Amino acid sequence: MAQQHGQTMRPAGLDDVQIAVANPARFDADEHLAFARSVDLDLFEAEASDLAQDDAAIQDWSPSKCIRTADGHIIPRPMALLAIEDVTRRFGGIVALADVSLAMEQGQIVGLIGPNGAGKTTLFNLVTRLYRPNDGRILFDGKDLTRTPAHRIARLGIARTFQNVVLFQHMTVLENVLVGAHARLRPFSERRGRKQAQYILDYLELGEFGRRLPGGLPFGTLKRVELARALAAKPTLLLLDEPAGGLNHEEVGDLAEVIRGLQHDLDLTILLVEHHMNLVMSVSDRVHVLNFGRKIAEGTPGEVQADPAVIEAYLGAERVAAA
Amino acid sequence: MSPLLELRRVEARYGPIKALHGVSLTVADGEIVALLGANGAGKTTTLRAVSGTVRHTGEIVFEGKQIARGKPDAVARAGIAHVPEGRGLFTQLSVWENLRMGAYVRGERRTLRAEAPRVFKYFPWLERRRDQQAGTLSGGEQQMLALARALVGRPRLLMLDEPSLGLAPTVVQEIFRIVKELNADDGLTVLVVEQNANVALDAAARAYVLEVGQVAIEGQSAELRRHEGVRKSYLGY
Numbered sequence: 001m002a003q004q005h006g007q008t009m010r011p012a013g014l015d016d017v018q019i020a021v022a023n024p025a026r027f028d029a030d031e032h033l034a035f036a037r038s039v040d041l042d043l044f045e046a047e048a049s050d051l052a053q054d055d056a057a058i059q060d061w062s063p064s065k066c067i068r069t070a071d072g073h074i075i076p077r078p079m080a081l082l083a084i085e086d087v088t089r090r091f092g093g094i095v096a097l098a099d100v101s102l103a104m105e106q107g108q109i110v111g112l113i114g115p116n117g118a119g120k121t122t123l124f125n126l127v128t129r130l131y132r133p134n135d136g137r138i139l140f141d142g143k144d145l146t147r148t149p150a151h152r153i154a155r156l157g158i159a160r161t162f163q164n165v166v167l168f169q170h171m172t173v174l175e176n177v178l179v180g181a182h183a184r185l186r187p188f189s190e191r192r193g194r195k196q197a198q199y200i201l202d203y204l205e206l207g208e209f210g211r212r213l214p215g216g217l218p219f220g221t222l223k224r225v226e227l228a229r230a231l232a233a234k235p236t237l238l239l240l241d242e243p244a245g246g247l248n249h250e251e252v253g254d255l256a257e258v259i260r261g262l263q264h265d266l267d268l269t270i271l272l273v274e275h276h277m278n279l280v281m282s283v284s285d286r287v288h289v290l291n292f293g294r295k296i297a298e299g300t301p302g303e304v305q306a307d308p309a310v311i312e313a314y315l316g317a318e319r320v321a322a323a
Numbered sequence: 324m325s326p327l328l329e330l331r332r333v334e335a336r337y338g339p340i341k342a343l344h345g346v347s348l349t350v351a352d353g354e355i356v357a358l359l360g361a362n363g364a365g366k367t368t369t370l371r372a373v374s375g376t377v378r379h380t381g382e383i384v385f386e387g388k389q390i391a392r393g394k395p396d397a398v399a400r401a402g403i404a405h406v407p408e409g410r411g412l413f414t415q416l417s418v419w420e421n422l423r424m425g426a427y428v429r430g431e432r433r434t435l436r437a438e439a440p441r442v443f444k445y446f447p448w449l450e451r452r453r454d455q456q457a458g459t460l461s462g463g464e465q466q467m468l469a470l471a472r473a474l475v476g477r478p479r480l481l482m483l484d485e486p487s488l489g490l491a492p493t494v495v496q497e498i499f500r501i502v503k504e505l506n507a508d509d510g511l512t513v514l515v516v517e518q519n520a521n522v523a524l525d526a527a528a529r530a531y532v533l534e535v536g537q538v539a540i541e542g543q544s545a546e547l548r549r550h551e552g553v554r555k556s557y558l559g560y
Binding site for chain 1 (some may be wrong): 367486
């Protein structure tokens, strides 16, 4: 089978782990091991005898371009990091999503817009497995998430924020971020976790809030704390639900810089739900538009903004007049 | 004429952190006034100080009387309705039960009988869906229900905290259209905190800009639209 792919395999071990990681520069050796244990148990369960031995050939494979399958084969990373295929989700008689497909390539920022009730958050809840689709499938890194329990999602490399901010109110900001780190630190080290959490808080200019409780912090700051918690889980795919809430125009501009920085510096793939059109249109590589659970448009920001169906359902006439 | 609402050097804090450093502003009867400001500038805290949900020092005068400190129920009965950031609906209760909660401040049955038809005139779909659980409404519908709940108490002053939050552009336009209509038809006075400065300045005659817990800029909306700092930070042109 390996020969069919024209690639080589070798026994699973410490340095194989980087294959599964989008950007190995972010991990130290301890974490490679920890990551392997937490993420890809299959790696260790693979039969060593089934695996080929050519180490050298592997060096040519950029970790972001290939993955190891459950049975130990190294294959090119599929085109789409996330592939949502014909997904339908119903709640009682209401069809929240009907046959929706969406593909995201590694390193892309994809905007998801649409009227309230269009199914955007439902889509997030399907990808993070809070819901199970009634129909269709969701592939992450080629792996079908349909049978993955919600508690394994973060360890696979998917992290999210929530529209209405879901933080632990009786824990400090730092401790909240530490919860994100817990998902990926194996073996867990409190000291290293705190160091990482503080590093992320500083990176997002939240350092001064570490010891504060969320209550009493402004909404825009809480949204950023959620972003910090998501980043602490070291995701490859980040789902952001309205990150611009509570921010003025200038602050939204800063947030756009932060989001581009995540894409550029951390090689993150980002799915962005947002009503702030300046933000969506300035950072997204592609934009998808939902309305009543169906996709009504998809394209570059420019194409979507000019689409009459999108103007009618979502942007409204005033926006067009202003543009 | 004395203003309907006046804040004089109002200060408020969360534990050791001071959020308001002496805010002074006025809202005249029948006016729509917008309150702009960066994240953390004190906009929400200003509304909370008025409605008595955070403690304050300084004076807050409504209809010529000092409002009761730390007594949100008394403030609500005095005719100030606060639609909080994030709407604050009773998500487990039905649409109708949420409206009953809004009427509660003025004697529920009588108020509902009198006010519900008036509110349904602005939000006709609410009547059709009165038994639906509030938490299952879409974001835009929830914001409208929160607004309707405030209105059934027939307030003299309506305080809205970021009504556009999480709403699609078309819905934001709809909400502000209704607010302007309420102001024009019923003379409802409105103090609105809003990050969508374009739509807020369009609806409001005057606006205040808060910076670090103090009023930094105030003026007519048209003046603020020409203000360089406001354009850069809030309007983006």
